[in-house]
Amino acid sequence: MTIQELLQQLTAQLETAHDTNEARTIAEWVLQHELKCSRFELLQQRFSEAPVPLQEQVEKILPRLLQQEPVQYVLGEASFYGREFQVSPAVLIPRPETEELVQMVIQAHKHTPGMKLLDIGTGSGCIPITLSLELPTAQVWGLDVSPDALAIAQLNGQQLGSSVQWLHQDILQEIPALEPHSLDAVISNPPYVLEEEKELMRENVLAFEPHLALFVPNHDPLLFYRRIAQVAKGLLKPQGKLYFEINERYAQETAAMLQEQGYQKIEVRKDLRGKDRFVAAFHV
DSSP states (O other), rough: OOOOHHHHHHHHTTTHHHHHHHHHHHHHHHHHHHTTHHHHHHHHHTTOOOOHHHHHHHHHHHHHTTTTHHHHHHHEEEEETTTEEEOOOOOOOOHHHHHHHHHHHHHHHTTTTTTTEEEEEEETSSSHHHOOOOOOTTTEEEEEEEEHHHHHHHHHHHHHOOOOOEEEEOOTTTTOOSTTTTTEEEOOOOOOEEEEGGGGOOOOOOOOSSSGGTTEEEOTTHHHHHHHHHHHHHHHEEEEEEEEEOOGGHHHHHHHHHHTOOOOEEEEEEEETEEEEEEEEEOO
């Protein structure tokens, strides 16, 4: 069996659980991962004989893929900002929108040496690790309530060579153990999906991704934003900046809440799909 034939066979099997385009994409991801090659390299060698261990590995993971378990969990890694991050069901799979959040921070601060940054709700560590690597003079912290998530984040930090420092704390109950008014920026992509929005979500997200990192109560959609904004006021320097990824339904409410708390120059930004996805504000 050639690699091309294996790819076609895997795609056909996955089409029983996914649409055609998604099945093809997943099949290519699997073979790229197992062969440790790019998509271009995969296509280059498509007429080569598929190694027996490769065929065996595909057969091994196929049942998980047919149950619609996210391919990133099956393979144990996900791409983010051009790097590969280890992931498990203890952490959310990094999203393209969050790359846009990171890009915002990098663009705003790339010419400022010696920055001090904190990411709250760090999950896989994709935000603080990327910031640490892209802003090499910055001092960066990542905070999470989940010890399992922090274990993944620490592993990613070690493998990718970042110097992020990790904090195990519950932001709803504790103040991060950092010097008051010492930070240049606080960044967070906290839980923001309402419980009532579950029915709108894909089944494989609900079945496999950590609900702790996804959902907030229907009666208090800004629970984490309000608390993080309060905490950040004690941590940010004057003119320090707060960055949020948000639920598009609550952009104006989030901006109004920040204004009530005394933040200034509050800006709502859209993501590449035209949805209100980010809020940035200055602490005075």
